[in-house]
Amino acid sequence: MIDTVEQASGVGIAAPQIYKSLRIFIMSSKPNPRYPDAPLMPITAIINPEIIHASSEMEKGWEGCLSVPSMRGFVPRHKTIYVRYHDQQGQVQETEFNGFLARIFQHELDHLDGLTFIDRLESTKDLISESEWYQQFAPQAN
Template structure:
């Protein structure tokens, strides 16, 4: 595997930057040192940014890798706790017919929240940091994180999933209007 930018910068790509609109490449050698280093740096970046997930394109690497790390924090006070997990070359095998609209934010779309429809339950397949294959079913908020991060690998942000521009609000308004309700 060869990283697209050898000079890794811990900054996060912002909406409009071309890397966020590209379909990411499959990771060929998960155990390669540069891939392992990318995963480590992504885990650090998402922790510092207070996110619940981050995808490689958000750190300027067009590769099919993302981190899921749900836990309660200032941005998502009701998030369930899960161990930080590297998700590599993911695919959705099955999606429930049940879809739910809920609020999402994104480290690449600062200061905004959107009401995004997502499947409530998904069955997925992916490789972990040690190149082991997993088939897992995710529900609710964790399923939402997976779908959100997978969109980044396909060149989409949550803005592309909005049904209406009226479903997009500033984060400060969201906190005042919706976060206070829990």
Template sequence: MIKPSLEIATLGNPILRQLAEPVTNVTDKQLQQFINALLSMAKEANGVGIAAPQVSHSYRLFIVCSHPNPRYPDAPLMEPIVMINPRLISHSEEMVKGWEGCLSVPGVRGLVPRYQAIAVEYLDQQGQQHHQEFTNFVARIFQHELDHLDGILFIDRVANSEDLVNI
């Protein structure tokens, strides 16, 4: 059952460490309502992405919604993309470290290595399959959100404690 209002699950909530379940019926009315609520929450929270487990729902879906904001002033502007059952198909050899934060890990930022370029596939909100390539910051968002579906947090990817800061 979908909860009427969504709240961010924070570090310590066991759902953040679980493997999310694949979505089997994209057209399900409750799922569509949940996706719309998640889109609204992403805008309200001023984040650049949000995954279903972050609001205590074990679905393999997330939203990538890059836009300049106080946390990421140089983020590129893009329309939000709903990604259902997303998969990383291939990636560059090159990895780049960049600062990340997370709505589920408030007050902490970390220097996280991520692939510079990736190729992905996913279903959109209507169930249509997409293949796309992302680079730089948007590739970072995708990888960060995909980690949420696998029970991994950005703090798990930080090389050492010196790459973590409290904000």
């Protein structure tokens, strides 16, 4: 799973995406060509995740997905979430994620529940090709 995420410049991958029926996903965040403004987060295994509390404040943001190649969607997500999961050592972890990291967690949790970001779109107008996204929204090189 880790190799797949790194090779694709992704920020997460869930077990069902590689045909494993397990409630586990990987999160990892750092600036890369697909997400140039991504915050730093080391590769983290998230096992049996759950959202304990989600803020009522929603925030729309652009998402891509290894399962939906060459597309981007403008997806509403909870801005802040408080979560519980087991780490690779089997220890229970509870933490709060905000912004982009909260978005990654919710996106990957959706995969465990059989959903993709397309299921969360408010309108088909919120779906564009990745090449169009790069032309319209990607930071321009100086």
